[in-house]
Amino acid sequence: MKLTNRFRMPALALLSGALLVTGVTGVTGVTGVTGVAVQPASAHNPSLRVLAERAGVRIGTAVDMAALADDRTYRRTTAREFDSVTAENVMKWESVEPQRGVYDWKPADDLVRYARAHGQVVRGHTLVWHSQLPTWLTTGVADGSIGATELRGILRDHITTEVKRYKGKIQQWDVVNEVFEEDGSLRNSIWLQQLGPSYIADAFRWAHAADPRAKPFLNDYNVEGVNAKSTAYYDLAKRLRAQGVPVQGFGIQGHLAIQYGFPGRVAENLARFEALGMQTAFTEVDVRMILPVDEAKSVTQAPYFRRLLDACLGARSCKSFTVWGYTDRYSWVPGVFEGQGAATPMDEEYGRKPAYGELREGLAAGR
Numbered sequence: 001m002k003l004t005n006r007f008r009m010p011a012l013a014l015l016s017g018a019l020l021v022t023g024v025t026g027v028t029g030v031t032g033v034t035g036v037a038v039q040p041a042s043a044h045n046p047s048l049r050v051l052a053e054r055a056g057v058r059i060g061t062a063v064d065m066a067a068l069a070d071d072r073t074y075r076r077t078t079a080r081e082f083d084s085v086t087a088e089n090v091m092k093w094e095s096v097e098p099q100r101g102v103y104d105w106k107p108a109d110d111l112v113r114y115a116r117a118h119g120q121v122v123r124g125h126t127l128v129w130h131s132q133l134p135t136w137l138t139t140g141v142a143d144g145s146i147g148a149t150e151l152r153g154i155l156r157d158h159i160t161t162e163v164k165r166y167k168g169k170i171q172q173w174d175v176v177n178e179v180f181e182e183d184g185s186l187r188n189s190i191w192l193q194q195l196g197p198s199y200i201a202d203a204f205r206w207a208h209a210a211d212p213r214a215k216p217f218l219n220d221y222n223v224e225g226v227n228a229k230s231t232a233y234y235d236l237a238k239r240l241r242a243q244g245v246p247v248q249g250f251g252i253q254g255h256l257a258i259q260y261g262f263p264g265r266v267a268e269n270l271a272r273f274e275a276l277g278m279q280t281a282f283t284e285v286d287v288r289m290i291l292p293v294d295e296a297k298s299v300t301q302a303p304y305f306r307r308l309l310d311a312c313l314g315a316r317s318c319k320s321f322t323v324w325g326y327t328d329r330y331s332w333v334p335g336v337f338e339g340q341g342a343a344t345p346m347d348e349e350y351g352r353k354p355a356y357g358e359l360r361e362g363l364a365a366g367r
């Protein structure tokens with residue numbers, strides 16, 4: 001093996017520097033120092049996915065398909081650091097069926113293919129949501145040309161078609177997304193208005209029938225700790241499971257902000273869903289701040305990531321931890337929360353922030 005310049009240093013420098021010096025076992029092929037074998041920095045400085053695999057958890061990211069097409073560093077970093085991917089937008093209804101009966105699977109197919117090529121699993125996101133619905137659907141409901149019976153059939157077909165398309169390729173499906181208000185009442189979406197609360201059980205049954213091996217998840221924000229909203233999910237999950245409805249996972253988005261503080265009782269919240277026999281996951285973690293970013297804010301941000309990760313690692317039911325983008329270069333935050341940003345573990349130039357270090361240390365510490 002040809003040594004790179006990086007490794008052409010005196011043995012003493014190797015011993016005292018950042019490189020890992022091991023015994024003769026575990027050699028990766030770099031030699032040249034008598035009596036010891038030297039592993040390259042990458043072995044001492046493993047990626048998040050390497051550490052996650054050892055810890056027995058999936059580490060994921062939302063993927064921006066435009067960035068994946070245009071940015072080589074993004075492609076490589078996504079492959080190196082993560083073993084789970086979620087489509088940030090391209091599996092949403094407005095993306096897959098922009099006109100009625102006209103499907104565009106290309107970008108979602110591309111992501112599934114990328115994941116397969118890089119040994120990654122895919123979280124499916126999302127089947128039933130009040131947002132990012134196609135215009136033909138929302139206008140049809142609004143003008144009365146699509147009535148309740150027809151709408152129910154449209155929803156069933158949408159779920160069945162999309163889940164079947166990726167059958168066997170999706171590890172967890174976010175079947176319903178954001179169906180509760182903060183006070184624990186059901187969100188007043190077109191689904192609730194037109195179909196009544198039974199749409200939730202229907203959606204889970206349809207999704208499960210279309211791919212019985214994909215875990216069907218509930219998913220929402222502001223449900224990290226124990227509060228009215230997360231308790232509404234707990235009660236719903238308990239009730240539906242008692243009725244035999246295949247609700248098998250609780251997804252906690254984890255969109256936090258340093259100016260609001262860290263939520264309370266996260267471990268307790270995970271534990272109660274676990275006690276129902278469900279899986280749990282952190283599905284969209286980011287930690288925003290009021291811009292401009294500075295060192296102190298980045299340092300404050302880091303333990304937010306770490307504490308959510310530790311909550312996941314502390315719960316047997318928690319099988320995956322996904323960030324909603326890993327570089328500020330493509331984060332959704334500045335576009336949606338005015339004056340806020342810097343919410344991901346890497347800056348716009350892929351520089352690692354303290355948050356990245358905390359994720360790495362947390363994964364290295366394991367369960």
Ligand code: XIL
Pocket residue numbers: 088089177253284332
């Ligand atoms: C966001 C995407 O990141 C944006 O690109 C898009 O414009 C809007 O949606 N909760 C969710 C995600 O479940 O689907 C949202 O993603 C962020 C909040």
